[in-house]
Amino acid sequence: MLTCKQFLQELNDYLDPNTDPDMKRRLEAHVTECPNCFVIVDTTKKTLEIYKGVEPQTIPEDVKTRLWRALERKMAARKCAQG
Amino acid sequence: MSLVPSTTAPDVFDESALVAKARAGDAQAFTELVNRYERKIYRLAKHITQNDEDAEDVLQEAFLKAYEHLDSFHGNSKFYTWIVRIAVNEALMKLRKRRGDRTVPLDEPVDTGEEMVAREIAVWEDNPEQRYSREEIQQILDRAIESLKPDFRTVFILRDIEEMSTEETAETLGISVPAVKSRLLRARLALREKLTRQFKRKGEDAFAYL
Structure with missing residues (x-):
């Protein structure tokens, strides 16, 4: 059986749905036997889920205003150049 | 068309x-x-x-x-x-x-050297997203990312937040595919460690899964 250290090194493969089935079985065998690694897998999955689930916040108003001013200048300059 | x-x-x-x-x-x-x-x-x-x-x-x-x-x-x-x-x-x-x-502060990554570590092993409380306000969660997640070295956090952001493929990430950053994989693993483990400190189930039932 894999050691915990070996398992940790392959954790990305374990989380990757496209991993080779043989490797997946060896990793699965470790997780079912090792409560610590089971918790590590579970909390790593939750870590990824929580990051993926957060929507980006609104941009501060002043930052937004300056972005649009810069874009308007650029667009106006292109219009002028095209005559 | x-x-x-x-x-x-x-x-x-x-x-x-x-x-x-x-x-x-x-x-x-x-x-x-x-x-x-x-x-x-x-x-x-x-x-x-x-x-x-x-x-x-x-x-x-x-x-x-x-x-x-x-x-x-x-x-x-x-x-x-x-x-x-x-x-x-x-x-x-x-x-x-x-x-x-030289104005970037020195980072203190959770792990040192090449070895992967997982020091904090505990189950999380249920649905931490519902126990904290949106702002609090945002702050916790941002702080954890901020604590990673730039090389690690950039790979994590591209792979796990922007959901780019390993190959796209490697190409964008001009690094090899194995480098993306190893940085991603270390970033994920470091973030897991930090979030576990925040979200772990308190008290005696921390190992209730056993």
């Missing part, structure tokens, strides 16, 4: 039509693309640079450059992937400049 009106709900379906219009000089179409992605690009810029002023510059530069070089976007990748690449390059330049200025 049928153009989908820009008033439809934003989705991937009408994006190629929007990009085509923007390339043909339709300012309104480009405006809509900016509206669609500005928040994500700003978040990406803040995550990588960890500096408000730099993030604002990156946001502006990314969209100005995209506008300027729309002709060179051939539509063989998604517009969003293209703009992310521009923004990442801008953000990395800012980061290098600051590193050169």
Whole structure:
């Protein structure tokens, strides 16, 4: 059986749905036997889920205003150049 | 070619039509693309640079450059992937400049050397997202990312937040596929460690799964 250290090194493969089935079985065998690694897998999955689930916040108003001013200048300059 | 009106709900379906219009000089179409992605690009810029002023510059530069070089976007990748690449390059330049200025604080990664560690092993409380306010969660997640070394956090952001593939991430950052994989693993483990400290189940039932 894999050691915990070996398992940790392959954790990305374990989380990757496209991993080779043989490797997946060896990793699965470790997780079912090792409560610590089971918790590590579970909390790593939750870590990824929580990051993926957060929507980006609104941009501060002043930052937004300056972005649009810069874009308007650029667009106006292109219009002028095209005559 | 049928153009989908820009008033439809934003989705991937009408994006190629929007990009085509923007390339043909339709300012309104480009405006809509900016509206669609500005928040994500700003978040990406803040995550990588960890500096408000730099993030604002990156946001502006990314969209100005995209506008300027729309002709060179051939539509063989998604517009969003293209703009992310521009923004990442801008953000990395800012980061290098600051590193050169020696104003980037030294990081203290959870793990040292090449070895992977998992010190904090405990189950989480149920649904931490519901126990904290949105702002609190945001702060916890941002702080954890901030504590990673720039090389690690950039890979994590591209792979796990922006959901780029390993190959796209390697290409964008100019590093090898194995380097992406090893940095991603260390970043994930370090973040897991930090979030576990925050979200672990308190008290005697911490090992209730046994």
